[in-house]
Amino acid sequence: MFSFFKRKKPETEVAAPSAPDSAPVPGAPASEPAAPMFVPGALPTVSTTAPLAAPGTPDAGELFPETAERPTTEAERKRSWMARLKAGLSKTSSNLSLLFVGARIDEDLYEELESALLMSDAGMDATDHLLTALRRKVKEEKLLDAAAVKAALKQLMIEMLQPLQKPLELGRHEPLVMMIAGVNGAGKTTTIGKLAKHMQRFDQSVLLAAGDTFRAAAREQLMVWGQRNNVTVISQQSGDPAAVAFDAVQSGKAKGVDVVMVDTAGRLPTQLHLMEELKKIKRVIGKGMESAPHETLLVIDGNTGQNALAQVKAFDDALQLTGLIITKLDGTAKGGVLAAIARTRPVPVYFIGVGEKLDDLQPFDAEEFVDALLG
Structure with a gap:
């Protein structure tokens, strides 16, 4: 269903978040050293259970219908x-x-x-x-x-x-480090949860970093997704999001995880001090692993229209984006914004979303999109 390209790799078991912080991840060497910390004394907490979400935080269970309700064949x-x-x-x-x-x-x-x-x-x-x-x-x-x-x-x-139109290629690095940005309300954290689930279908083990230390309940929301997907989440009660990102990359390297996804705090491109913080997170990720992040993605709310184009320009200037994920295209009359992006700032669109359920996020296909648009 997904048009990923990846090299054939030995299957790696996904680390379950049910073990305590010191427990080894399945498949990792028993003698491996603990991942180095970026901030002395700021030990990240690996989620072992999903805490109760704050009011208004969607329950991940609502976003995953039972398997029996999903289409069973590719056609x-x-x-x-x-x-x-x-x-x-x-x-x-x-x-x-x-x-x-x-x-x-x-x-x-x-x-x-x-x-x-x-x-x-x-x-x-x-x-x-x-x-x-x-x-x-x-x-x-x-x-x-x-x-x-x-x-x-x-x-x-x-x-x-x-x-x-460009597929997201898996298996190029071990781990493949992805930094996810976007303004508040674009669906960034939910998108990360969906991507983690899809990647597991391709035998990819995933580790999540709760780098959104600014928005209330963002950490808890990501932990709900982590529990639902049986994926480890690196987080801190409070602290520097760059430190969380660094520790996640180090942990992913030490434990042989295939994909590390770093959530970041939502911010407007006009908030220059927050955009500088994003640049810092990217630099620190690079210190944790040379050439990382390998993918720097921006999640965009499709309902924002021309404002989405302004976001692409601002975030691309700051972070040099490698891809876009456009969500919430359902119900909008502004689907033409992809044409504006193509002409003005043609950053690849990896995925588009038309709903809240898992299968409502799919790779962007130009012909499919235009067929849906013009019938």
């Missing part, structure tokens, strides 16, 4: 995903698709199409590019009916979005 999962994607993008889709119903190929159609693209937050640059290319294609190929023009627009949109 069924594909159909189910496409149905959810189309439903999620229906507001954007209706604004675009209805223009071609019984339409004449004239200037009025192009003007209405321009308005619909701008309303979907495709942005002026992407809109001008698409309409210029569409006019040329209609003229050169002598397209005379609305269905043919719609098909031409679909092809142009696929070509525009294709550069954003």
